[in-house]
Amino acid sequence: MGLPSFAPSDLETGPMSAVVACLLALRDRFVSHAGEGWTCGLPQNGRMHTVGFPRRENGQVTQNSEVREDVKQMETTLQKVSKSPAMSEPPSVISRPELSSTARHAGRNFHEVFQLRQGGYSDLPSSKISDMMKSTSLDNAPTQSLLSVVNGILDEIIERKNGEIPYHLAFLLRKIILEVERRISTQAEHIRNQNNLMKAREEKYKSRIRVLEALASGTSGQIHVSSNAANGKAHVAAEPVHRMKMEKDKFEEKRQLLEEDQTKLTKDKENVTTLTKDKEDMTRLLNDKEDIIRLMKEKEEMARLIKEKEDTVILKKGKDGDRNQSADEHIAKPIMYKDELISLMKEKENYKVTIMKLKLELEAMKSSCEKSHSLLETKNKDVVNLLKDKENSGNVISQLRQELAMARRSHETYIQDLKTTALQENRNFEQRIKEVELKLEDSTKRERYLEELLEARIQTWEQKEIMLNQFVGLQMQNIQDLRLSSVSIRHEIQNCQKRWSEELSGLGQSLKVLANASEKYHAALEENRKLFNEVQELKGNIRVFCRIRPFLPNEDHKSSTTEITGDNGELILANPTKIGKEGNKLFKFNKVLGPTTSQDEVFRDIQPLVRSVLDGYNVCIFAYGQTGSGKTYTMIRCVYCAFSN
Numbered sequence: 001m002g003l004p005s006f007a008p009s010d011l012e013t014g015p016m017s018a019v020v021a022c023l024l025a026l027r028d029r030f031v032s033h034a035g036e037g038w039t040c041g042l043p044q045n046g047r048m049h050t051v052g053f054p055r056r057e058n059g060q061v062t063q064n065s066e067v068r069e070d071v072k073q074m075e076t077t078l079q080k081v082s083k084s085p086a087m088s089e090p091p092s093v094i095s096r097p098e099l100s101s102t103a104r105h106a107g108r109n110f111h112e113v114f115q116l117r118q119g120g121y122s123d124l125p126s127s128k129i130s131d132m133m134k135s136t137s138l139d140n141a142p143t144q145s146l147l148s149v150v151n152g153i154l155d156e157i158i159e160r161k162n163g164e165i166p167y168h169l170a171f172l173l174r175k176i177i178l179e180v181e182r183r184i185s186t187q188a189e190h191i192r193n194q195n196n197l198m199k200a201r202e203e204k205y206k207s208r209i210r211v212l213e214a215l216a217s218g219t220s221g222q223i224h225v226s227s228n229a230a231n232g233k234a235h236v237a238a239e240p241v242h243r244m245k246m247e248k249d250k251f252e253e254k255r256q257l258l259e260e261d262q263t264k265l266t267k268d269k270e271n272v273t274t275l276t277k278d279k280e281d282m283t284r285l286l287n288d289k290e291d292i293i294r295l296m297k298e299k300e301e302m303a304r305l306i307k308e309k310e311d312t313v314i315l316k317k318g319k320d321g322d323r324n325q326s327a328d329e330h331i332a333k334p335i336m337y338k339d340e341l342i343s344l345m346k347e348k349e350n351y352k353v354t355i356m357k358l359k360l361e362l363e364a365m366k367s368s369c370e371k372s373h374s375l376l377e378t379k380n381k382d383v384v385n386l387l388k389d390k391e392n393s394g395n396v397i398s399q400l401r402q403e404l405a406m407a408r409r410s411h412e413t414y415i416q417d418l419k420t421t422a423l424q425e426n427r428n429f430e431q432r433i434k435e436v437e438l439k440l441e442d443s444t445k446r447e448r449y450l451e452e453l454l455e456a457r458i459q460t461w462e463q464k465e466i467m468l469n470q471f472v473g474l475q476m477q478n479i480q481d482l483r484l485s486s487v488s489i490r491h492e493i494q495n496c497q498k499r500w501s502e503e504l505s506g507l508g509q510s511l512k513v514l515a516n517a518s519e520k521y522h523a524a525l526e527e528n529r530k531l532f533n534e535v536q537e538l539k540g541n542i543r544v545f546c547r548i549r550p551f552l553p554n555e556d557h558k559s560s561t562t563e564i565t566g567d568n569g570e571l572i573l574a575n576p577t578k579i580g581k582e583g584n585k586l587f588k589f590n591k592v593l594g595p596t597t598s599q600d601e602v603f604r605d606i607q608p609l610v611r612s613v614l615d616g617y618n619v620c621i622f623a624y625g626q627t628g629s630g631k632t633y634t635m636i637r638c639v640y641c642a643f644s645n
């Protein structure tokens, strides 16, 4: 049987699975040794058989095919266990309080049994080993104890010269190896989960840093808004307080998350410590294997010594042959040497077989050790990477803590500002409350005054309503009276209308009579006018009147004399200073108006001319005479009388 080969890619992608495969190969190797009928000897041709592990049932050994089925079943179970997330946590790190005491007790029992043993493992009673093989004992036993047990059993196998191994011990070895495989696979899964957790945590920290940056940039804006709000609008002041509470809650949540992360990191650190211990155990196992190799070398040395002894025996045999030829009394000695030789030959054969077997085991163990060593180196690198990740995480955490402290300081400053603003706002609120209370008192007083006024006005309006009702009643009565009177008036109007219509008809007839009379009057008037104008024409179109002004008070009455002879318009002027015709001059006019003629008499002569003007005739009147003779006096009077009439 050859050990499984591992590609570098396998080592990179799944070092834990490679370790599991290696241990499985080791297990199969041991099982194959044990499967050769309770005594695990090598065949004569030196080849290893892949024989399954036999089981004892009712004192009989079962067939190898059944054993192989069991082995396959166990391998399948092992794969399931290594892949199962429920089994990913090793029992050594179980933290449940109800199991911890039981686990400690079982682990102590296991350790006591396998460390404080008397003699070899094969000397232990099968009942005790079966007790130890119970799932609780193996599950709760420390890994170091398990490895030491494996080491002890391997030592015992090597020490046994014939390679025999008891069934129960081989089964125990197999179970322990399975348990170790399961733990290693669980650790691998755990490390993988830790890697994923670290990546997720890194993403979370990055997102938190972004959130903190956003908060740091948004906080100043909020302060600015709150300061603006504090200037005038008091009702907005409650909003910053609410926002402050929300910010505080957010910081509390972040703090809790950071504490949880710190706890998780502490757990990771503990897991890394456990892994480091496991690594140390594996290193110790490797050292033990090196001791095995050293023992193998010693065995080789021993074989060499046996060969030398054999050579010595052969030489002795040659000497004894010479002695047989020389003496008969020494017959018994060769027989004794022969028996000794036969036994030595048998022993030599056994040693040869053992040496061959050990050589093969040594080679297999060497290769497995090398692979285990490379796997351990890979694991060591993983552990180093994990430690580096842890350091980086620590740096990130310290950086985040610093940022958190800065954010906390800024938050405290912001809270302080908000408190100051809140105090100021409270003062403003108190002042406003006082003002509002004063206004409320004023409004209460005013309300009372208004209520009283309202009551008075209601009473007044009630009185007015009563009066109005009375007035309305009176008015209604008056309306009734008026209606009655209006009916009577209507009757009267109708009677009047009848009378008026009758009178109008009478007036119409009178008007017709008057119109006829008027027409006749106008006709007579026209005729009269014609006759008047004809009279005027007959009187003369050009008429000359002479008016004699009386002497004014400052004039001499004896300077001139006038004499009017009659109404025929003749006038004689007498000048006493002159004789003859020169002393009496006769003038003839249409009419002569004397000094005693009044203005009305003058107008009486002019009035027909005025009527002719109104009838449409052109008339011209002008005055002629000496300055101061009385022209203006006469004309003004005539015009005045004409317009006045």
Ligand SMILES: Nc1ncnc2c1ncn2[C@@H]1O[C@H](COP(=O)(O)OP(=O)(O)OP(=O)(O)O)[C@@H](O)[C@H]1O
Pocket (backbone or CB within 6 Å): 548, 549, 550, 552, 595, 625, 626, 627, 628, 629, 630, 631, 632, 633, 634
């Ligand atoms: N018939 C009269 N009776 C009394 N007084 C008269 C009469 N006629 C004229 N007088 C008086 O004679 C005066 C002169 O009259 P009037 O001014 O009319 O003269 P006259 O001719 O218009 O003068 P003149 O050419 O300068 O304008 C006035 O004081 C006026 O009162």
